[in-house]
Amino acid sequence: MIHIxxxxxxxxxxxxxxxxxxxxxxxxYVDTGALYRAxxxxxxxxxxxxxxxxxxxxxxxxxxxSLRFENGVxxxxxxxxxxxxxxxxxxxxxxxxxxxxxxQVREFLFDLQRKIALESNIIMDGRDIGTVVLPNAQLKIFxxxxxxxxxxxxxxxxxxxxxxxxxxxxxDDIRQRDYQDMHRATAPLKQADDAVKIDTTGxxxxxxxxxxxxxxxxxxxx
Numbered sequence: 001m002i003h004i005x006x007x008x009x010x011x012x013x014x015x016x017x018x019x020x021x022x023x024x025x026x027x028x029y030v031d032t033g034a035l036y037r038a039x040x041x042x043x044x045x046x047x048x049x050x051x052x053x054x055x056x057x058x059x060x061x062x063x064x065x066s067l068r069f070e071n072g073v074x075x076x077x078x079x080x081x082x083x084x085x086x087x088x089x090x091x092x093x094x095x096x097x098x099x100x101x102x103x104q105v106r107e108f109l110f111d112l113q114r115k116i117a118l119e120s121n122i123i124m125d126g127r128d129i130g131t132v133v134l135p136n137a138q139l140k141i142f143x144x145x146x147x148x149x150x151x152x153x154x155x156x157x158x159x160x161x162x163x164x165x166x167x168x169x170x171x172d173d174i175r176q177r178d179y180q181d182m183h184r185a186t187a188p189l190k191q192a193d194d195a196v197k198i199d200t201t202g203x204x205x206x207x208x209x210x211x212x213x214x215x216x217x218x219x220x221x222x
């Protein structure tokens with residue numbers, strides 16, 4: 001199996017770019033961040049403090065997660081409920097950052113991520129794919145952009161979805177999540193030593209996709 005790992009901070013465009021690239025080269029796309037978001041959503045619905053390791057860990061036996069691919073699109077199911085849209089809110093994003101710092105949550109999701117990787121040629125994105133989940137991936141990419149650029153993209157995405165948003169608040173959330181992700185004790189966000197760093201600040205989506213497509217072609221011949 002060929003594995004491509006894409007890591008990077010929140011709002012860098014990892015999911016959108018990875019999904020498009022996977023479709024272009026015929027790979028399965030795995031959005032691991034969606035799994036953490038689903039756990040975060042369950043914690044919020046259960047009125048648990050998402051930074052409280054004991055409280056969140058106690059909820060894990062009640063959670064059943066699965067990824068299903070329908071017409072090439074990944075769907076996330078939480079206890080047989082399609083939560084693919086419900087997990088894409090700012091509140092759930094912050095909750096995901098909280099629960100992802102809990103070692104028991106990472107262990108809970110680790111086996112599922114590895115199982116998917118063993119079965120298919122994949123592009124998997126997240127925060128610690130190249131450093132922890134798929135350390136032997138044939139290609140590792142660290143995708144980033146300035147906080148301001150990432151906040152603007154996220155702000156525009158929320159506007160398109162008619163969700164209330166304030167740019168300054170989105171920027172503050174991005175910076176807070178960056179800090180939490182980089183300073184958590186377990187599997188912090190960082191660039192793998194052998195990863196190719198790509199900064200997409202100022203790029204359009206198509207430019208960023210073309211940039212990564214070129215790296216995949218150069219490194220893997222795909």
